[in-house]
Amino acid sequence: MADLPAPARLDRTTAAALDTSIPDANLSQAQLSRRRLLRSAGVIGRVAGGAAVPFEPVVVSGPGRNRPLRDSAVRHWLAGDHHVHTVFSPDGVHTVLDQARHAHDNGLGWMVVTDHGGPTHVRIGAELTAPEVRTARRALPELLVFQGLEWQIPAAEHGTVIVTPGPGDVDLLTEFERDFDANVTGSTAWTRANEALAVAGVRWLGAQVDAGRIHDALFLANHPSRQGLDTPHELRNWRDADPRVAIGFEGAPGHQAAGITAPDGPGESRGYYGRDRGTDPNQYQAYPQESYRTWGGFDWMTATVGGLWDSLLAEGKPWSITANSDSHDIYLHPARRREALTKADFDRDGRYPPPEYRAGLNTKAGDYWPGHYSRTHVGSGTRSYRGVARGLRDGRVWVDHGHLVAHLDVRVRRAGAPPGRGVTIGGTLAPPRGSRVEVTVRATLQDRANGAGFVPSLNRVDLIRGAVRGGPAAERDRFTAPDTRVIRSWDTSGSRGTLTLVHAVDDVDEPFYVRLRGTDGNIGQPGLLGPSIDPSGPRMDPAGAADPWLDLWLYSNPIWVVPS
Amino acid sequence: MIIGVDAGITSYTEADALAGSLPARLSSAGDLAGIHTATHTVQVGDPRFVVTAFWPPGAHPAGDAVWTAVLAAVPGAGIVLTAPQEQDARTSGPDLAVLGAWVAATRIARGLSGRVVTWPGAAELTGRMPLAEALERGGLDGVEVIGGDPAGPDETFDPLGFVRPRWRADGCVLQVQRGDDGVLVPFEPEHLPR
Numbered sequence: 001m002a003d004l005p006a007p008a009r010l011d012r013t014t015a016a017a018l019d020t021s022i023p024d025a026n027l028s029q030a031q032l033s034r035r036r037l038l039r040s041a042g043v044i045g046r047v048a049g050g051a052a053v054p055f056e057p058v059v060v061s062g063p064g065r066n067r068p069l070r071d072s073a074v075r076h077w078l079a080g081d082h083h084v085h086t087v088f089s090p091d092g093v094h095t096v097l098d099q100a101r102h103a104h105d106n107g108l109g110w111m112v113v114t115d116h117g118g119p120t121h122v123r124i125g126a127e128l129t130a131p132e133v134r135t136a137r138r139a140l141p142e143l144l145v146f147q148g149l150e151w152q153i154p155a156a157e158h159g160t161v162i163v164t165p166g167p168g169d170v171d172l173l174t175e176f177e178r179d180f181d182a183n184v185t186g187s188t189a190w191t192r193a194n195e196a197l198a199v200a201g202v203r204w205l206g207a208q209v210d211a212g213r214i215h216d217a218l219f220l221a222n223h224p225s226r227q228g229l230d231t232p233h234e235l236r237n238w239r240d241a242d243p244r245v246a247i248g249f250e251g252a253p254g255h256q257a258a259g260i261t262a263p264d265g266p267g268e269s270r271g272y273y274g275r276d277r278g279t280d281p282n283q284y285q286a287y288p289q290e291s292y293r294t295w296g297g298f299d300w301m302t303a304t305v306g307g308l309w310d311s312l313l314a315e316g317k318p319w320s321i322t323a324n325s326d327s328h329d330i331y332l333h334p335a336r337r338r339e340a341l342t343k344a345d346f347d348r349d350g351r352y353p354p355p356e357y358r359a360g361l362n363t364k365a366g367d368y369w370p371g372h373y374s375r376t377h378v379g380s381g382t383r384s385y386r387g388v389a390r391g392l393r394d395g396r397v398w399v400d401h402g403h404l405v406a407h408l409d410v411r412v413r414r415a416g417a418p419p420g421r422g423v424t425i426g427g428t429l430a431p432p433r434g435s436r437v438e439v440t441v442r443a444t445l446q447d448r449a450n451g452a453g454f455v456p457s458l459n460r461v462d463l464i465r466g467a468v469r470g471g472p473a474a475e476r477d478r479f480t481a482p483d484t485r486v487i488r489s490w491d492t493s494g495s496r497g498t499l500t501l502v503h504a505v506d507d508v509d510e511p512f513y514v515r516l517r518g519t520d521g522n523i524g525q526p527g528l529l530g531p532s533i534d535p536s537g538p539r540m541d542p543a544g545a546a547d548p549w550l551d552l553w554l555y556s557n558p559i560w561v562v563p564s
Numbered sequence: 565m566i567i568g569v570d571a572g573i574t575s576y577t578e579a580d581a582l583a584g585s586l587p588a589r590l591s592s593a594g595d596l597a598g599i600h601t602a603t604h605t606v607q608v609g610d611p612r613f614v615v616t617a618f619w620p621p622g623a624h625p626a627g628d629a630v631w632t633a634v635l636a637a638v639p640g641a642g643i644v645l646t647a648p649q650e651q652d653a654r655t656s657g658p659d660l661a662v663l664g665a666w667v668a669a670t671r672i673a674r675g676l677s678g679r680v681v682t683w684p685g686a687a688e689l690t691g692r693m694p695l696a697e698a699l700e701r702g703g704l705d706g707v708e709v710i711g712g713d714p715a716g717p718d719e720t721f722d723p724l725g726f727v728r729p730r731w732r733a734d735g736c737v738l739q740v741q742r743g744d745d746g747v748l749v750p751f752e753p754e755h756l757p758r
Contacts, residue, residue: 274756
């Protein structure tokens with residue numbers, strides 16, 4: 001990290017002490033004491049970010065109008081996609097309307113246009129996008145089309161910024177992009193100053209909500225493990241900077257067709273997760289090689305039971321997952337960007353013209369249309385922009401691939417409560433200490449063919465439980481949760497219609513969370529942290545040989561149980 | 565003997581190219597038999613790549629000759645020349661760059677990390693072959709399967725024309741994953757995704 005004074009003496013002791021890829025435990029006494037000296041002098045160390053809270057019962061407490069919705073008020077589960085590119089991205093192909101039409105046809109109720117932040121987009125792109133978004137809203141009244149941004153986060157990866165539509169929404173997004181996008185401000189390198197700029201960006205969005213400039217603003221980290229750039233402490237710092245705004249990350253990245261074997265497909269890594277430790281100096285060096293690949297199509301942070309996502313949840317603070325298309329260029333689609341066009345054309349015009357028909361199927365493209373393969377289901381009180389934003393913030397989210405199930409209802413209730421009662425995904429049940437609670441899963445199994453033309457089967461359901469222990473300040477870079485594991489699996493093969501599963505927890509005394517995972521059961525292997533944690537988890541997707549339709553998973557957000 | 569070179573490189577391809585070309589650039593130092601080169605990511609100061617050249621214990625060229633050659637080969641860079649058991653080194657260049665070179669040299673000395681670009685046997689890894697043969701002919705000390713079960717000696721390895729082992733306490737270790745049809749391929753692809 002930057003801001004380093006020249007040490008008095010350059011020797012191996014200093015070199016080892018300064019090299020934060022070496023854990024304290026591997027240093028000699030002399031090296032460790034040198035490191036302590038350097039740390040106390042502020043030469044090494046991380047951005048402090050928000051102060052860690054020892055333990056806070058999990059409930060998102062927003063300002064009045066953004067209070068979590070009561071479960072009984074949830075009337076709609078709307079599938080959506082918060083990561084879609086258009087002709088206003090330098091690597092985009094399709095128009096806003098074309099993306100929206102496909103989203104609608106694939107059954108989505110909402111989507112977010114997230115073109116890349118950058119000098120051209122901030123200059124004219126965002127402004128040119130607005131009328132096309134309005135056109136799509138008029139043409140498809142059943143689809144909520146947010147205009148958002150794919151933020152190049154300073155010192156980190158990409159992220160989605162969502163704002164609810166309203167007067168001045170695009171101006172606000174543009175101000176944000178001008179001041180905080182790393183492509184605009186030249187702040188991509190991993191330095192303390194750039195980490196702080198990202199935190200300031202999250203706070204700025206929250207401040208605009210507080211000032212009444214906009215009803216709601218959300219931020220989610222996209223493809224967080226792809227390049228090893230989003231460190232655990234940055235994720236925590238964003239969250240703690242304003243937990244109303246920084247609400248989660250992509251549990252599964254887009255580009256799910258990228259791993260289809262050549263020549264029928266791109267033959268690359270699923271999700272374009274094909275990087276490697278040691279190939280980018282901005283990487284967080286403690287992440288293992290395994291983090292650079294997808295696992296059953298999901299990001300390592302989410303797919304590892306007891307991994308990074310669970311380490312966040314174990315602090316008792318909400319953090320949501322999503323699954324999106326990252327749709328740029330569509331697998332097997334014959335329309336492509338006009339051949340003669342260059343980045344210079346894009347920079348001049350702020351956009352590309354609509355694509356042209358080209359004979360032959362595009363087997364090199366790695367993306368699906370919004371909703372074709374990946375869905376983020378959000379529980380909302382109303383079919384509205386504000387309702388979807390609130391549902392996302394409340395964590396009322398589950399995600400699936402390949403339309404694995406038609407609908408999912410997970411609840412936790414006190415034993416004996418009537419069916420259909422209890423808190424649902426994202427919520428917190430506060431039963432008296434010592435009581436018995438039941439986790440109830442009702443899955444409406446799929447009876448319609450998905451985008452690949454077959455009816456998928458939910459063949460196994462796993463219940464995952466994790467202890468909530470708070471988050472000590474010293475553990476900002478933690479990415480394991482030792483008290484999280486799969487506690488029950490159901491073989492659900494051969495089921496039809498609606499499936500009901502119940503798991504009872506007796507004598508509840510400590511806070512915990514439960515979350516759900518389901519799969520077609522085609523492919524699996526013991527989890528990364530061992531079979532006692534996860535007997536049959538997802539497999540690391542093999543390079544150039546990952547057919548996404550043969551490896552389907554669903555994940556729910558947690559439900560919290562905090563006995564009182 | 566270990567040489568660390570911090571030329572302030574931030575591009576992955578430039579770092580790889582510098583490591584690959586170091587043996588030729590140092591040829592004036594005499595017989596370089598046994599030379600390894602590697603890249604390292606260093607985050608002391610602004611994040612950047614540092615390159616090392618090193619000889620595992622045993623024969624290595626004369627220190628004076630190598631020192632002269634490396635100063636001429638990468639002028640202006642932070643350079644250190646040391647050995648695994650030494651606490652001190654010859655150094656040249658700006659302080660922060662010398663520190664970067666020290667960090668990388670320390671990682672080699674302690675067998676902590678390094679992305680190996682050149683090593684004896686690299687040229688032998690062409691075409692599909694049984695894993696045992698790849699280790700033997702390629703002069704590799706071990707293999708690690710990422711994200712899968714350990715590999716057996718008879719499994720097929722396809723180097724795909726690009727192999728970058730890792731330097732660790734147990735030597736020069738090949739990292740692989742299972743690709744199409746279960747064939748073992750290098751974990752690091754030649755062309756990183758966009």
